[in-house]
Amino acid sequence: MMEKKHDILICVDSDGCAMDTMNIKHMKCFGPCLVEEWGLEQWREDIQKRWDEINLYTRSRGINRFKGLAKMLEEIDRQYTKIEGVQALKDWAENSPRLSEAALKQEWGKNERDAVCLKKAYEWSREVNRRIDLLEEAEKLPFAGVKEALTAAGKNADIVVVSSANRSAVLEEWERCGLLDCVNQVMAQDTGNKAHCIQILLEQGYRPERMLMAGDAPGDYEAAVKNHVYFYPICVGHEEESWKEFTAEAVSRLEQGTYGGSYQSGLVERFFQNLEG
Template sequence: MREFHKDDLINFLPNFETFVGIDSDGCVFDTMETKQKEHFHPAIIKHWGLEAIEPQVRAAAEFTYLYSTYRGLNRFLGLCKTFELLRDWPEAADKATIPDPADLRIFCDSGQPLGNATILAEAERTGSKLLAEAHQWSVDLNEDIDKNMPAPPPFEGVEAALKRIQAHSDAIVISQTQAVALLKDWYRDNLAQYVSVIAGPELGSKIDHFTMAAVDRYKANAILMIGDAPGDLAAAQAIGCNFFPINPGHEVESWVRFMDEAYDAFLAGGFSEAYQAELIHEFKALLPGIPPWKS
């Protein structure tokens, strides 16, 4: 199992005129529901002793990590947002001591790669109790997922799509899933053979991944991001490239649409303005910005 480094992105050499960045969790692999509900959210409750408000913690975490405009956030950004929502929710804040996420917000907004090594370094540098706790939560979470989570299957149609992409485009994985889990998923099902680099948060943000590997090497309309979260759309918009959504809850249908029409349109010169707008409208309609307990 090969590990990847920033140099793999910085020194990326094109073989084709088109480039495809592909997200992993919830896009290629059917991981999101199980990983979040059975591992992430119980770990938040246990680690910070929030059993008294378990229903509220689960609701806030599910909204943040799965069912909103925040879907697909890096785990530390998602943890920070979950605490912010809980502290602003009287039914939760009045029943339990919810951590003040100020230190975590500063770390998340620092521009550093949001991984275990960097949060540990910041915890040691600043003496922040919360950052140290978040680091341990993340380490324990990785161990729990590695030992106890069933192997997530790729969505139907993914391998056929990857084979086709490999034949016509340069392709890399652009993800915020930590490398320990990311590499395991891609090598277990031998899908790593279809991509040149597997990049997680240790190598930077998704915009960083694109900037290092693709920007200045390909025309903007020759770059495509495939993803299932608003962060994927934001990365695509930041560099001005095409975006194809794997719609949450409609993943198999999305891959069929990719094979039937979207990839051909991309190879023919990029998505038209009208087609891109249609894809984004359908995608955004699935992910609200206001929690259900406030709407």
């Protein structure tokens, strides 16, 4: 448990929010590994396009990797070829409180009869992580202005990374880019979903009206709403401008108690309009 230094807490997502890594990971790692693990090479182009739609360009952007996988495999099962055991993966992804590799491995131990898809999902996730590790450093950099924004915010707020990504990848990327020194704690996939992470932080004594979740996906917004904390959107395609406004206005409003109401409503409306094109 981290030491609480300020009464303000800012939670920050990693991929696609602080780090300009989301597109490259889905296009070079997640999608291709899906095609290879399930032998879907004859439909590679169409499946990759649909994977990107689900995970990058619509309201399901930022969905947990296993939820996204279950959704994609359901579609493949209906439209292309039978996916053995897909219902077991769907049920686990919808109901498990912890969507991690360890939890997935534990699940197939309880469900050997329908474990084919669960085991393949585990192997897929492991291979995704391996390929992410092999990406060039130049392909895994923060958006412009992130370090400056977190450094400035950290003068009056505790800052925690709240990500659904693999912990080792988050730690490696943030340390290499000099961002770990800007945060007090890292909470990743192994801790639980984002709503659960925020709940844990609230239990450490922070008040909801003094907390903010910065993210680039509807799931970040939903995690904030579920815990009655504020949300700050990093808009896809406008990340640098979003971080500039975060520093210039959002943090000071959070400090002064004027973040809610019309200001946040305007941000949220702009955020969803941007995702809808």
